[in-house]
Amino acid sequence: MSEFISKPGVKNLQRDGEKLITTHCSYCGMQCGMHIRVSERTGEIKGVEPRYDWPVTLGKLCPKGVTAYQQIDHPDRIKRPLIKKNGEFIESSWDEALSLIERKFTELQEKHGKDSLSVFGGVSMTNEKCYLVGKYARVALGTRFIDYNGRFCMSSAAGGFNQTFGLDRGSTLPWTELEHSDCFLIAGSNTAECHPTSIQMFWKARDKGAKMIVVDPRETPTARIADVHLDLKPGTDSALANGLLHLIIKEGYVDQEYVDERCNNYEELKASVEAFTPDHTASLTGVDKEKIIKAAHIFGQSPRSVVMFARGVEQQSKGVDNVTLYSALALLRGQIGKFASGVATFTGQGNGQGGREHGQKSDLLPGYRKLTDPEAVKYISKVWGIEPEEMPKPGVSAYEMFDEIHNGTIKAMHVICSNPAVSSPNVEYAWEAFKKLDFLVVNDFFLSETAEFADVVLPTTTWAEDEGTTTNLEGRVIRIRKAIEPLHESKPDWEIFGEIAKRLGKGKHFNYKNPREIFEEFRIATKGGKADYSGITYERIDKEDGVFWPCPSEDHPGTPTIFKDKFSTPDGKANLPAVAWKEPGEIPTKEFPLRLTTGRVVYHYLSGNQTRRIDFLMEQCPVPYAEMHPELASQYNMRDGEMIKLSTPRSSMELEVKLTKATRNDIVFVPYHWGKELSVNKLTNPSLDPISRMPEFKVCSAKIEKL
């Protein structure tokens, strides 16, 4: 099959002696289409060519996407397995590293039981690998302690969607429809910086007159173009959503027929939002009353609207509540399951959607099956060739794994495709945990902050050195192609799992020659589950520009628009929430009078382990900064460019001040992409959501001092 896919009439620049490999970007959930330029003679990576005919992103790329290929043949790549001896990493052979892992893992499990090992996964990798992480933990290691970095990213959206719709698919509509929508309510998302290529869809709709309501404490590049910018205090989303629901009901914008037919719990919702009058909402959120009313009228009057949200509302101790409330706005307007309308979350990680469906979560098995459901356990055990009794019980969430390390239950950890030494909240607690571990193995292609704590670092391939599928933020399953053979001595993660499993005597469960074989098993594993991939094949993905799950058979067209007739709850009806106002985990006090919020900049991706090594991106944004309003700065006699000390009850750090009026005057914003002393996550609050176990990155109380 051809490695280069292009539609008739589309022109790409084909240079002499080069070939183009069609694939997608390695970074965020947009999974922008791109071609990678490869030298035909030497097989070296030469650069990137836009993929104009990818229907979602039309060749558009952000600066991370343009420079993504520079990771592949980067001088910082880990070339051979590293073993820490006397505090220093020594290059070693694969055999030596794997033997050490085998010995340590066996020793620890014999002494402390199966559950002394743990696996910390990630979702910036293909479905095939994500699926195998779950199988590796449960079959090869036999431990119940497995969780993944999506807990710091998507789990509130998953929890909220499961509660409301009975199924968690990030978007209820294909994003190619967005340009036909009339109104966007975007909450807690700076999409212009975090998913830049999505902004074209909003502009196309705006060109036709669509309205944008953006909920964000800062006037971000997204909020700048909004018709109404609701600049709320961080951590007050549930109040604002309740206030909007109050107005939608009071002003008669409810699609009564839709609600009666397709939703439960309407009367309870009505009663619970009763108190959220515009005055009350304005006093809780700090947003001007008139703006709330204006937003409600615009949203209520739009015939087709999309409610969208991202980490801003999800990374809170009431993230699930926020998601259910914002989803309720779409439900009351009768928008879900229809053309160019619905509800969507901006998935942060490349395969954040696919990766969370396939059993990396502590309580889930492939295809969104529940580990607590005996039928699901029986089915998956059969696919995996083990006895149902051998299947480990549910474990604990990502942050709680550090608790288990601190109290001595977990003795060893295998971190795969993740960098929790930067991305955890209260990160010093995680550092202590890593130091306390008897044995830490990290798979990565750059020496991340987490890998520096490791006893063994295994060099993995980058995304362009292996093939597979990912699922983008729409729920569209797409194909990643191999551009070059693995560099140096690196191996793809799935091969590493196989090697370790073999040494632990479980080799027969991991007999794969290539990712396609994993995909075939994975299709069977998801068959009949909620996230059913069984009808999807590599060939169909190429032919149909990706296939939307659920797709239960090969003649099934896939499901671009979901919930058309009914929801996935047992009774087929959506559950409306009834949520009372609750303060965030930490509120400003006399000692810590300000609110600190964290977020991303366009030049960096997640923990920055990849993007902090790319020259262009580092030239644009080399260090974190404290962004604040000049009015706030003047109260402390601070000037632009000065160094300040920012503290929260957990820790403190020094930062440069960046002033702009395009933000609230009572908050401090710091981007989080850096590690060690530059890590703002030393300061963030690990207050967890009771359902999704999502930490509250987005709000904590803080103070600033002039240095």
Added chain:
Amino acid sequence: MNKIMYLEFERCIGCRACQAACRECGDHDAKERNFVEHVDFMESRQTFPMMCMQCKDPACARVCPANAIQITEEGVVLSASDEKCIGCRNCTFGCPFGIPKFDFEENKMYKCDMCYDRSKHDIAPMCASVCPSDAIRFIDFDEMQSLRRRRTQMNLVEGKKPTEQDKWKYVPEFFGVYSD
């Protein structure tokens, strides 16, 4: 080539993908030739891209004593040719838009050439290809004309009038190459 570069400053999100992409163009020696700047970061996050206007009668070429800046038959004002450029920097002072940059190590100027290796085949330059918000576009002359008429057209659609917050007062600009 009957395409033009079309800029809508209002749309710029300041991501600098155009600059990263500029470095990717085959003839650009990994040096960007375009600019993205904040209007005034203290006041707003509005940014705008700036690139060579491909003048019909370019000041940079006029002031070049070595005749190093060539203009193609389509009207693209190329970067100075390696052999001819004497490194006098007249062009960097002559250009009213401050476009030509100067490489002090190589002692020569470099500037936007509309990715001539691409645009001569009617393939969009790298900056216009990747711009996520369509702030930079490489489009047909006719499409550009219809885009200019859009504001009036929008006023005709009842209920879809631009709001006062829309910054439509910034008239979309176009420049580039148009020959017929």
